[in-house]
Amino acid sequence: MSVVISNPALVSSELPVVRIQPAKGWVPLKLRDLWEYRELLYFLVWRDIKVRYKQTALGMSWAVIQPFFTMVVFSVFFGYLAKVPSDHIPYPLFSFAALVPWTFFASGLNQSSNSLVGSGTLISKVYFPRLIIPLASVFSGIVDFLVAFVVLLLMMFYYGFAPTINVLWLPLFLLLALVSSLGVGLWFSALNVNYRDVRYIVPFITQFWLLATPIAYSTSLLHEPWRTIYGLNPMVGVVEGFRWALLGTNTAPGPIVAVSAAAAVVILVSGAFYFRRMEKTFADVV
């Protein structure tokens, strides 16, 4: 009997059975499936990073140029001309510390929204958990973030700011930015398959969102409880968090971050379920 049990043929007969049948309504996220395919996620992220700046003259420097010049414009108009208060931080540093995570969020949102439509051939020819596609788009922005972050550190050095111990919280704020970006990206990417209007809505929304986020100004302009309610925009928590952790602004983000984190999680979870629900039509429509 023991021979039978140790027989490899028997083991291989215990194969996993997958049932393919029509999915109705809301379907489970199947995160385990996603974990099974983590290597594919890794390769897609790696591909995006490798290909992103191919055939561009300035290459990687685009990751810096975008936030840096926005910072210059903001510093001139809001900082120098309009004299917007910046929590006693030099205005360029004040806005750049916000623009770095913002750029990560906005480009992740933009890339992931268009990711499914851009991967049409992949979707119609191979099976894998479709969530991987927008996920890879958001993750691949991390390299750009790191490059811009180095410039931010240089600027801090230039203005004589040393990071405090609070900097240990920074990865959490980055995670919050990632969750927000992915959450909105999931909604838009799934909508984009059926409604190509999304392609035109996204740039508009990012622009709008940029102004609705305290990048050019500070949340200290608001009074409680509005300040905390403002945290419903998850990027408020991210931006305030970055400033607090790096520049030591006294706007300790406690309740704001809690509200922002909750909002981001709601967007992510609802986005993931909506995505899964729409997923079954992707291959037929994309």
Added chain:
Amino acid sequence: MKTWNLELETVFMSDIAIKVEGLGKRYRIGANQQAYKTLKEKLNETAATPFRALRSLGGRNGHSSVGHANGHSANGHSNGRASKAPTIWAVKDVSFEINRGEVVGIIGRNGAGKSTLLKILSRITDPTEGYADIHGRIASLLEVGTGFQPELSGRENIYLNGSILGMKHAEIRRKFDEIVAFAEVEKFIDTPVKHYSSGMYVRLAFAVAAHLEPEILLVDEVLAVGDVDFQKKCLGSMQSVADSGRTVLLVSHNMALIESLCKRAILLDQGRVSSSGPTTEVIADYLSKAKLCESEELTNHPRKQARSTAWFSSIQILNRAGESSRDFRAGDELTVKLGIEAGQPILQPWIGIRLRTPTDQLICHIANREAGYQLPALSGSSEIQCQLSGLNLLPGRYIVDLVLADMLNREYDNVSGAAYFDVRESDVFQSGMPMGQGYGLVFFPSEWKLVR
């Protein structure tokens, strides 16, 4: 002990790998032209029937048409495109079982549902009804080189494509040298694949796919790539996959390939299993059904796509005397007479007559524009005639497919198997030695002389 193992293996190897039960897939017709909507259309729908449209925004648009298969929505006020669109069953009531280690071929005409079936089994698209159970790790090969990134090098693409096809990183690393050797691209492995010749590109893509080792492999018509030598190599690798006891489901138009690799075949016709059994019998069945196009009337001929605003209404094959005929001799004159109905004018029509063998081997496309004949815009009923003087075909049966398109390459109609004709043996060159079976498909006039 050795024999014990073998016995056990045969016991366990004979259980089921794929079980398909009542599988069906419905598409909305015209899904290719109007696949995605713009929000404006959606909003119009919403304005007309707020509740319904809102619900479909939440993901039911794939299903909202389900109850109204034949056109009009139950809700008379509905303005929705989705609910009005007629639907078509690409696959319907398909049931079969495939045992572990079996190599099964799926055959059928274009549009019979073969590719849709493979897409459902590979989990790319959802079925509308029924289910399929897959026992074991499955990999599907519906295209070679899926996800190839032209900017990346051959090496990088092997890893990328391998992982897209479901290979693990370690597995790719182990087989890397083998893949490169198989593809014969050692020298260019670090060159971006955009600089590859198309042959090298395809070889590399196939090499990755050939090293997949799933328990079940689904393959769709991917072997017709590369040069002849490489094709032979691919066939060899397919053969070894088949011999290694893995389960393979193979879709192909190449009957010879199906016959040599598969013991069993399934014939699909208009989405349904029309016959199933030993390969030779199923192929014979397929060939006998391929001659079903007896009628000259085409309006109701089965099509893959629904008829659009213009279509072929009739076809006649005429002989030299102008009589309708299906019997010709090599070298004869043959005229194809087509009736076309156009609801809206077709500008600069392009009419393609496709000649092929019953096993789907293309012989040639005959088309008006390529022949230097520009048709005026067609509207209403028209009749068009195409005369072939001197039929360069050797004895056998030939099938005629028709395509109707316009100046913008918009396709209006596509009829597979619109008509057939037989070419009989004849002594074309009056040599006293007629050319019959075994001389190939076409003949050429030739002049011979002794030079030295």
